[in-house]
Amino acid sequence: MSGKGSELNPQLPPLPVVATTPEEAAARKLAQEERDAAVRGVASIAAMREAVKAHARSLPLLTSIPRVKRLDAQAFAARAAQGLPFLMTGLVGRWPLCSLTPEQLREQYGDLPVRARTGDYIRQAFRADRPMRDMSLRDYLDLEPGRIHGPDEPPPYVGNMELRELNRLCHWPAYFRKMGPPRFWLGPIGTMTPLHCDFDDNIFAQIWGTKRIFLAPPHHDEFLYVREANPVLFGSPFDPEQPDFDAYPLARHAAPVEVIVEPGDMLYVPAGWYHQVRALTFSLSSNRWARGKPLAL
Numbered sequence: 001m002s003g004k005g006s007e008l009n010p011q012l013p014p015l016p017v018v019a020t021t022p023e024e025a026a027a028r029k030l031a032q033e034e035r036d037a038a039v040r041g042v043a044s045i046a047a048m049r050e051a052v053k054a055h056a057r058s059l060p061l062l063t064s065i066p067r068v069k070r071l072d073a074q075a076f077a078a079r080a081a082q083g084l085p086f087l088m089t090g091l092v093g094r095w096p097l098c099s100l101t102p103e104q105l106r107e108q109y110g111d112l113p114v115r116a117r118t119g120d121y122i123r124q125a126f127r128a129d130r131p132m133r134d135m136s137l138r139d140y141l142d143l144e145p146g147r148i149h150g151p152d153e154p155p156p157y158v159g160n161m162e163l164r165e166l167n168r169l170c171h172w173p174a175y176f177r178k179m180g181p182p183r184f185w186l187g188p189i190g191t192m193t194p195l196h197c198d199f200d201d202n203i204f205a206q207i208w209g210t211k212r213i214f215l216a217p218p219h220h221d222e223f224l225y226v227r228e229a230n231p232v233l234f235g236s237p238f239d240p241e242q243p244d245f246d247a248y249p250l251a252r253h254a255a256p257v258e259v260i261v262e263p264g265d266m267l268y269v270p271a272g273w274y275h276q277v278r279a280l281t282f283s284l285s286s287n288r289w290a291r292g293k294p295l296a297l
Contacts, residue, residue, distance in 0.1 A: 011113045016128040033231045039291050040200075045231045048293070049199055052272035053219040055083050055296050065215070065259040065267075076175045076268075080201065083270050083296030085215055085259075092205045093264030097169035102141060102208070102282070109165055110138030114186075116156040125194050126229035137163075140186070157191040158184070166286075175203060176290035185277075185285040192278040195224065195236040201290040202269040206261040209283030214240040216256040218272030223254040240276060261285075270296055 019025035033045050042048045062084065070090035071079065079086060092098065100108075119131040133156065140158055163184045170182060180200075185193075197218065216224065224236040225248055238248045240256040260280075261267055269275055271294035277285075 012115055012134055015132065018129050029231070036231050040293055042293055045199070048297070049272065051297050052083075052199060052294055053221070056218040056272065059083055059217065061217070061255050062215075062257045065257060073174055076173070077295060080175075080268055080270065080295040083294075085270060085273060086268050087259060087261065088266045088268070089264060091173065091264075092207065092266050095170050095205075095207070097166060097284075097286075098207050098263065100169070105284075106138055106141045109163075110136060110141070112137040112163060112165060114140055114158045114161055114163070116140055116158050118153075118156050120153050121157065122154055122192060122194050126196065126227070126233065126235040154192065155188050155190050157187040159187070159191070159193065160185065170205070170286060172203075172205075172288060176201065176288075176292060176295075178291040180289045180291055182286050182288050185287070186283070187279055188282050189279055191283070193276065195238055195240065195274050195276040196229075197221070197226075197234050197272050197274045198269075198289060199232040199271050199294070201271050201292075201294055202287055204261070204267040204269060204285060204287040206263055206265045206267075207284040207286060208263055209279060209281040210263075211261050211283055211285065212241075212278045212280055213259050213261060213267065214256040214276045215259065215269065216240070216254050216274040218274070220254045220274065223250040223252075224248075224274060225250070236274060241278065270294065 019028055036045050037043065037048075040048070059082070065085055065087050067087045067089060068079070070088055114135060114137050116133045116135065117130065118133045121130055124130040140156070143156065161184050162181050164181075166184060167182055172179070172182065195214070195216075221234065224238050226234045226236045228234050238244075238251045238254070243251060245252050256274075259267065271290075
């Protein structure tokens with residue numbers, strides 16, 4: 001199987017093409033900022049980012065993530081407008097997808113094409129040319145530990161995938177006026193997404209398994225050595241699970257808070273909040289990003 005699987009399987013989106021010159025990269029960035037601003041109904045993505053960080057400076061520091069029962073749309077909007085993350089129960093567990101076992105998923109949806117992150121994708125998390133491998137969902141679920149990754153590499157991770165055939169098995173609440181499509185995250189223990197932030201509100205549903213998530217406020221970017229991946233995505237090399245304060249001394253001033261998400265949990269991650277996600281067991285998650293002005297604004 002080849003990392004250029006989109007040529008082999010037209011159902012997968014094409015792999016991104018890396019800009020060849022600084023001028024091309026700058027032109028692409030400007031065009032993306034203009035598209036992102038139009039989609040979200042804001043005049044400027046840069047101004048939106050600064051407004052999110054300014055709002056966050058007025059918030060209390062969290063020492064834990066509050067858990068609440070299922071909220072209706074009005075109650076969700078009121079709580080989300082505070083700009084603080086929270087976890088909801090009593091909603092995701094009702095989804096039909098939660099009642100499927102991995103064996104049933106393999107039997108019923110094994111022919112679905114998926115794209116797995118391979119190699120040391122944690123260190124290359126936000127590179128457009130990071131290594132990927134295309135395969136069927138069945139082949140991914142049948143992978144043996146260590147079969148296609150080295151001893152110092154994380155297990156292959158099917159992350160941020162649109163799997164439209166699974167959408168009917170998920171009953172998303174109408175918390176945002178406009179949302180992006182559901183994205184699915186599937187992988188064994190040890191799969192992870194390193195610390196980063198998206199400048200879109202996010203609802204994250206845990207379907208199978210358990211994950212550990214660290215969150216840090218938007219304005220703590222000044223302590224996290226962040227780099228821009230695109231106008232609404234910033235990544236950090238700091239690992240709150242294994243903090244290296246010699247390499248990143250300013251990170252001593254950051255205030256990450258940990259939450260464990262269990263099957264049936266839904267986590268609200270406000271726009272701009274940094275988060276790192278690690279699977280503690282074999283895990284299936286799904287999320288949707290809002291496509292509008294952040295609710296905190």
